[in-house]
Amino acid sequence: MLFGSDNQTGASLQVLEMVIAANKSHAHGYGDDEWSRKAIDALKEIFECDLEAYFVVTGTASNSLALSCLVNPWESVLCHSHAHIILDESTAPELFTGGARLVPISKGEGKITSDHLLEYFEKAGTNFPHNSRARAISITQASEAGLVYTPAEIKDICDVAKNSGLHIHMDGARFANAVASLEAAPAQLSWKSGVDVLSLGATKCGALCAEALLFFKKDLAENFIHHRKRTGHLVSKGRFLGAQFAGWLKDRHWLDLARNANTQAAALAEDILSFKDLHIAWPVQANELFVIMPSELSAFLQESGAEFYPWYKEALPPGAQLRHNEVLVRLVTSFATSDKHREDFCTLIRQYFTTH
Amino acid sequence: MLFGSDNQTGASLQVLEMVIAANKSHAHGYGDDEWSRKAIDALKEIFECDLEAYFVVTGTASNSLALSCLVNPWESVLCHSHAHIILDESTAPELFTGGARLVPISKGEGKITSDHLLEYFEKAGTNFPHNSRARAISITQASEAGLVYTPAEIKDICDVAKNSGLHIHMDGARFANAVASLEAAPAQLSWKSGVDVLSLGATKCGALCAEALLFFKKDLAENFIHHRKRTGHLVSKGRFLGAQFAGWLKDRHWLDLARNANTQAAALAEDILSFKDLHIAWPVQANELFVIMPSELSAFLQESGAEFYPWYKEALPPGAQLRHNEVLVRLVTSFATSDKHREDFCTLIRQYFTTH
């Protein structure tokens, strides 16, 4: 019943075994090794293109390093008002970019649309250098509300963004879940729809600690190695990051892992909706559920050993309100979530309702 | 007919004469001189308290230096969504603070209220260090919409802010206009109502280039001299900044200058409202007018030599809309604005309407 976060699971066995294998020999440091090369080759194949790929250990580093390659310190990055980069990564984007600004352009919807962009540019000042010029947009796949962007939606945003001179970053902490959910080609969900740089997360979906930055527009990576080094993110025994990705990507393992998380999330949603006092705030399209439940039930579940966190009320859909004595909580499933976890959780809910 | 900005005037004669006087002898550098001391004494008297005061040459430097003393690089500063610090000072606040964040908390109203603060804290995450913690608020007097905050309004904001652990900065680029408008004591409009640090601007109101930072809460100035030096804002012949302030403050000269600007603004507002197709978006309480006029008239006036700038549409009051063929423009009066400037301007308007 651990639905607190997908980072509370460990690594999948296939990932771990590749790490163990990589440990058996000597290798050059700093990513100049066969495991890293193997992982990069796999990424090129999966994304059906040439690309620059680099590995780091955290999502915050991956996102902020990407942004540091896209904007100057006097420029701005547009993003969803609940984006992880603006809410949950302290002021890392500011540090990595040398002081660029994040500008939230949505108003509570589950996804950014090109209209948000058009509205921004309609209003934004162009009296440079007084005004800060927007130079990039960051979108999150799956989104802040657990929704997935279709290729058409991505393309729509990217078209408007590129017309306005923006680079496009995708925070793909749950990109695997989106690919599994949409059954779309990774290329279609990224560069073919206009994404320039993808922060592809493996940690939440079965790695120990491994995130990849994929530069589809290779010249944007020009200064990447300097940014990575001076932020302390050049890992000396780089093979262990390469090995995690090599294991994760092999034989579509990453999608199997994501698919399990998604399937369990969908099933859990169905379970939950079978209780009349529980509601789900957003359609469940990946592995996150935003659930409205009685506060007392939430307390009972947590006391009984279920793990999950209360969520920001502003993450509710526009117009939605919590009733008195209700809370919004987030449940996250993972590659390791099993039917049993779900059933135990529902048993607890049932138990609560029989006594209340 | 120069209503483009109050920085298009020069300096008042009294200010300039004090500079000339200060030039007559040798003096120690870096503010260790009699003119700077005289200015600081005047500030203490006018604000009826002990304080730390420093002089710099631009409003951007004054605001950003103040913020650099109030927040850590991982913290946030709350402000009006149209605040000068967030719209018109590039990413200076980020640079000076080492990467802290500005968070706009209003939604188009002319002034911030304590409700904005309460709503912010209702929603803001407190999962540190993931979330960035708000540590300061910056309010602008006169406001972004040309309105003045009364002592009671300031106190209301400051009370809520202090309860939440915020320091309070006031961007007083047009503080003189607010004092003159409210006929309130400077102390009442600042520390007595809870303001910790005031960026007191003289440049827009009769100085060559002189801004003062007043730390009412003196311990917040602990590292000020280091921030000022490493941002290149420690002027070597500091006496010339001190002299400008000494001249500006002497015999309530600063309020006379501000009063003229305000009076002319009020008169200009009356003039403008006498034309049926012209509207004023916000009450005129200081020296700025936000005027809605036919686009053609605006073009005619500018071609005829009148100076003013189109303004951000988002600065309209909530709900207000421009009709087809209307524009929003900003007119600013200054200490040097005369009846003649106004009359010439109105003559042009009349001329336009007689032919259209």
Next chain:
Amino acid sequence: MLFGSDNQTGASLQVLEMVIAANKSHAHGYGDDEWSRKAIDALKEIFECDLEAYFVVTGTASNSLALSCLVNPWESVLCHSHAHIILDESTAPELFTGGARLVPISKGEGKITSDHLLEYFEKAGTNFPHNSRARAISITQASEAGLVYTPAEIKDICDVAKNSGLHIHMDGARFANAVASLEAAPAQLSWKSGVDVLSLGATKCGALCAEALLFFKKDLAENFIHHRKRTGHLVSKGRFLGAQFAGWLKDRHWLDLARNANTQAAALAEDILSFKDLHIAWPVQANELFVIMPSELSAFLQESGAEFYPWYKEALPPGAQLRHNEVLVRLVTSFATSDKHREDFCTLIRQYFTTH
């Protein structure tokens, strides 16, 4: 014959097994887990004191995060002129500290002494804020020249440093090797001799990627979690860092690993000195050898599969000179170096000399 760097080995089995064990269950993220707690307890026991401990993945992050807690952006850090932080970590220290400065105070000697400090303070300006004030010193154990600082030497430096208001950081990338070499208590080589913060490296000595920051002076860690988060170094599945340290420290494993490296280094030094045209620039006290050899031999060895790197000529002892056709190279042994590696290497040297 892989003497290129101790980061070219993998992890020791005991470390890896602890990672595998930690993978078997769910755990809270961000270091709130039993493995991290176990590691911290072990550190407290080994260092015989209470302390604050945090784990990160690279030595650069560990060093720079430590410095970010010790100095303000307008202050300076004194260090050896060949310190890793000043030569090999890009401008990470500047980034992490918000722009503080590194000041090299030695002149080519193998270790910093208190005389270097005294000479620095004799000359350094104290006209603040114009001059940057030194606020910390960083020393490296084992040193840049592969030497070890005795407790008395550390205490001597720290006494002078503290008298001048400096905090003391120790870059312990090879601290294990120093402890093993000196057979001294870890406490004696750190806080008992005056060190405030130790960057304790495990990566070079048997971990996958694990570095610990130990704050003996706990109040210096006040803002650490914010610095770690905004530099992207808060690892979500923190248990894997804790597990590495738990495995590494268990049953004095870390010292066994270091001892092997040291022993092999000493034996290799003896081997090398048996050849009349090879010289060793500095006494071999840990696991690095700085060897002067004929250029042709160096080329021959590298072509024959031996791995090592040419080294900065300025790392020679003061006065030492390379003869024509000589090069300075660095050889590093590790926990995985075996007699066989050494013997193969010497066989190659012999082979070279029989044909030249």
Next chain:
Amino acid sequence: MLFGSDNQTGASLQVLEMVIAANKSHAHGYGDDEWSRKAIDALKEIFECDLEAYFVVTGTASNSLALSCLVNPWESVLCHSHAHIILDESTAPELFTGGARLVPISKGEGKITSDHLLEYFEKAGTNFPHNSRARAISITQASEAGLVYTPAEIKDICDVAKNSGLHIHMDGARFANAVASLEAAPAQLSWKSGVDVLSLGATKCGALCAEALLFFKKDLAENFIHHRKRTGHLVSKGRFLGAQFAGWLKDRHWLDLARNANTQAAALAEDILSFKDLHIAWPVQANELFVIMPSELSAFLQESGAEFYPWYKEALPPGAQLRHNEVLVRLVTSFATSDKHREDFCTLIRQYFTTH
């Protein structure tokens, strides 16, 4: 007898009069005015070339803004070990450049030579991104020791620097004094000898507060306006900076001012050398004198009203030593220094020696 610093004088009358003239009318803000244009035209004429010119109020801002245009945050700037940018400007260079590093390459000589550069590159690591790459050099004219670089010396440094991919900055806080001293063309002392960007100081030589940045290599100015704005150095009433330069440059006034300072310095040197216990550490080529005198005399002079400061002992020529009871002090003459100042000073010295 005010020899403390050239920033203890005021402004020359010609400069002040131009400011007064500029005050008589309205003007656009931010440098878009006739006075600024006039000053830029004068600079183009005097430097015999097209160039980009910008005005700021302090030398620290001018130097650091120049460097911010020349290097990336992971690169380094080479400079004299006593350069103003490394000793006297806090960590402004680090802040403005986003964290680039200053590397002192001289060892106590009065000027940098191309040999310093060659020696640096002989030793410097090229293992990027680990090592920080040198990308600029900053030289000071007149130098840290009050010496002037001849065109041939500048060219020699610039040739080596450019071969190594460095941009060249000149800190010309006392460039006027150097031009007057060498009777060379400004172009010859700057771009014709290889200088890319010149920080031309007027403040020390007769302005109120006015420094110009001249980009001879215009594409280096690409991002200048953003750096200037976000450091708070875009002055709103820019005409007053333009006016100072217009007045200063008019009719070779700047060189007249500098010439007086130089002439008085030379005369003062002669005066001083007529006393047998006084020595001058470096040849007097501009307007600074580094004088070795008995401590008691120094104290007597200061008590008697003479102003000057003790100087860093490391500024002595290599090998030079102070005897017991001697001090090193710096005397600076200015455009306002008169024969009378000198004579009064010498009278005091004589008075001292008659009683000791």
